[in-house]
Amino acid sequence: MKKVKTVRRPLYWLLPLLFALPLLAGGAYAAYCYVPKIKPLLEVALKVVLIP
Amino acid sequence: MKTRIPGMPGPAAHILCVIACLALTVLLTLTGIAFPAVRLLTDQALHLSVAQQDAVVDAQYARIGEKVDALSQQYPFEPKTAMDFITRDSLLDFNAQVVRWWMGFLQADPALNAPGYEISGLLDAVKADETFRAGVPQTSWTATARDKVVKNVEDIVTQTVAPLRLSLISLAVASLLSKVDAPALAGYLPYVPWALLAVCLLLMGLMALLTHKRMGKGLLYIGAACGASGLCLGALLGVTAWLNLPGYLAASWPLLAMQLRLLLQGLALPTGLTALALLVLGLALIGVHQHQMNRLRQSVAEGNSYGA
Numbered sequence: 001m002k003k004v005k006t007v008r009r010p011l012y013w014l015l016p017l018l019f020a021l022p023l024l025a026g027g028a029y030a031a032y033c034y035v036p037k038i039k040p041l042l043e044v045a046l047k048v049v050l051i052p
Numbered sequence: 053m054k055t056r057i058p059g060m061p062g063p064a065a066h067i068l069c070v071i072a073c074l075a076l077t078v079l080l081t082l083t084g085i086a087f088p089a090v091r092l093l094t095d096q097a098l099h100l101s102v103a104q105q106d107a108v109v110d111a112q113y114a115r116i117g118e119k120v121d122a123l124s125q126q127y128p129f130e131p132k133t134a135m136d137f138i139t140r141d142s143l144l145d146f147n148a149q150v151v152r153w154w155m156g157f158l159q160a161d162p163a164l165n166a167p168g169y170e171i172s173g174l175l176d177a178v179k180a181d182e183t184f185r186a187g188v189p190q191t192s193w194t195a196t197a198r199d200k201v202v203k204n205v206e207d208i209v210t211q212t213v214a215p216l217r218l219s220l221i222s223l224a225v226a227s228l229l230s231k232v233d234a235p236a237l238a239g240y241l242p243y244v245p246w247a248l249l250a251v252c253l254l255l256m257g258l259m260a261l262l263t264h265k266r267m268g269k270g271l272l273y274i275g276a277a278c279g280a281s282g283l284c285l286g287a288l289l290g291v292t293a294w295l296n297l298p299g300y301l302a303a304s305w306p307l308l309a310m311q312l313r314l315l316l317q318g319l320a321l322p323t324g325l326t327a328l329a330l331l332v333l334g335l336a337l338i339g340v341h342q343h344q345m346n347r348l349r350q351s352v353a354e355g356n357s358y359g360a
Contacts, residue, residue, distance in 0.1 A: 009342070012272065012338055012342060013335070013338060015272070015275075015276035015279070015280075015338065016275075016279025016280040016282070016283055016334050016338075017279075017280070017283065018276070018280075019073055019077045019276050019277060019279075019280035020077065020279075020280035020281075020284050020287075023077060023078060023081065023280070024283075024287055027287075027288075031291075046301075048217070048220070049216055049221065050215055050216055050217075050304070050305055050308070051211050051216065051217060052304055
């Protein structure tokens with residue numbers, strides 16, 4: 001019987017990574033922009049709300 | 053030579069599927085976040101299980117003992133006199149009272165008065181304490197015992213269990229509740245993750261509809277979105293672990309850090325399992341697609357009309 005060679009397309013396995021990357025990049029960019037702004041506010045809030 | 057396979061979805065269906073796949077990834081990730089977030093806001097049993105853990109109560113008891121010892125150096129009394137009134141059961145009850153207080157903010161008619169630990173009978177016990185009687189003038193026994201010892205011991209217990217400015221929080225919450233209808237919003241909260249999940253299922257159905265000519269392709273896109281959201285949730289958990297918020301609090305508020313760590317661990321385990329399940333499901337669906345397409349290509353190359 002003649003064996004037929006099939007195309008495997010292994011890159012399909014990387015599709016989850018491909019679709020996750022834009023989201024992760026967006027999240028990382030948002031963190032890069034906003035975390036430095038939020039951090040001092042958080043520190044002040046902690047000092048106001050928590051009793052040392 | 054490339055084998056042409058009939059019955060494949062057209063380019064428009066593929067483009068729409070890619071867009072739907074990105075949307076599904078975002079929505080599945082949000083659903084994965086929404087379940088633990090809603091649990092954090094509404095599950096009183098979770099908070100009680102953390103606040104009443106043996107390790108937490110033991111640490112609180114030890115800390116109270118240290119502070120009462122320090123207080124007994126300032127105003128002479130036997131620390132045992134005060135510690136006899138602070139039992140493990142009363143600490144468990146007070147922990148539950150604090151949890152019920154702040155979990156009640158989102159319910160109708162919340163009790164806005166901050167809880168405080170009250171010890172009845174300690175005043176008489178301190179006044180009868182030999183060390184106290186020997187070290188404090190008789191004329192000020194009642195005032196010193198009431199204002200300097202009992203009040204401070206009650207504050208020590210309250211601040212050890214909840215090292216928060218409770219009155220300030222009460223005021224802020226009262227002001228906020230006058231502007232926002234929190235009970236109505238809280239009523240919708242439990243439905244949010246399920247609504248998100250329903251939208252995800254709708255999107256999956258849409259993708260299946262778009263690729264109805266070859267369902268395997270729909271499985272590929274749905275699997276890719278599931279896997280991608282599993283990766284995003286995993287990354288989110290990794291970032292949360294890397295930020296190490298309990299470690300940040302540990303220096304100044306070790307007991308609070310301990311409770312936060314237990315709470316995060318309680319939430320991280322189901323979220324991590326969800327992320328893993330999504331990733332495995334995604335890879336399994338991609339695997340089904342790969343298997344179906346291989347069989348299809350094989351049969352087309354052999355000249356059969358299988359599945360075409």
